Amino acid sequence: MSKVTEMAKDEAEQTEGELGPETPEEAEEEEAQNPPTETPTEPQPTPEEESAEAQAQAFDREMRRHEKAIAKLWEVEPPLARVPMEGAIGFMFPGLVEPKTHPDFIRCVTCNGHGRILTNSVRSGEEWADCPDPRCNGRGYWRRDVQPVTQQTASASTFTPVVAPDNGQRDEWERPTWMGNPEIRAQPVQ
Numbered sequence: 001m002s003k004v005t006e007m008a009k010d011e012a013e014q015t016e017g018e019l020g021p022e023t024p025e026e027a028e029e030e031e032a033q034n035p036p037t038e039t040p041t042e043p044q045p046t047p048e049e050e051s052a053e054a055q056a057q058a059f060d061r062e063m064r065r066h067e068k069a070i071a072k073l074w075e076v077e078p079p080l081a082r083v084p085m086e087g088a089i090g091f092m093f094p095g096l097v098e099p100k101t102h103p104d105f106i107r108c109v110t111c112n113g114h115g116r117i118l119t120n121s122v123r124s125g126e127e128w129a130d131c132p133d134p135r136c137n138g139r140g141y142w143r144r145d146v147q148p149v150t151q152q153t154a155s156a157s158t159f160t161p162v163v164a165p166d167n168g169q170r171d172e173w174e175r176p177t178w179m180g181n182p183e184i185r186a187q188p189v190q
Contacts, residue, residue, distance in 0.1 A: 067091060104144045108136035115140035 063082075070091055071078040080091040107113040111131035115138045119129050130138035 063089075106142050106144075108133055108140055108142055110136060111138075111140060113140040 067078050067080050071080055074094060076094045080094070081096075083090045083092055108115075108131060110133040111117050115131055115136065116128045117131055119126060121127055131140070133142075135142040
């Protein structure tokens, strides 16, 4: 018998076995003889997921290695504080703390805090310009106008209710009030 004939017979037998029993009685008998042994398998990660996971693990190993070396260099005990700034990788010197924001300052929404904007010019040297927003003036932030506290205002303890402004009005940062307050959450629909 040739190899091709053998392979065809084997394939036919496998196909018949895959089709299963023809009657319900045969099905019960086959199930009793061969209980299901397959356990549901978890979906296998794609090569991209495996690659990303391997890259993240390698990065974490390198960060731990560098942390140990820097701690030894600075003569301090790990763990070191990691740099909290977005887009930065590294460790902070021992004793330094994360910079904080103040409620009287807000990032300029016109230049996104850069103090400069793209002009869309193709002329060399004219691609950037200082932020035109008068509240920013190229600084990258807006500062809230704060009234100095005097004795007269400090001693007067009058209650002023907070009233939601109407459309067309502006908030303390001169933004239109319709833009919304990030502290206000949507109410559930009833």
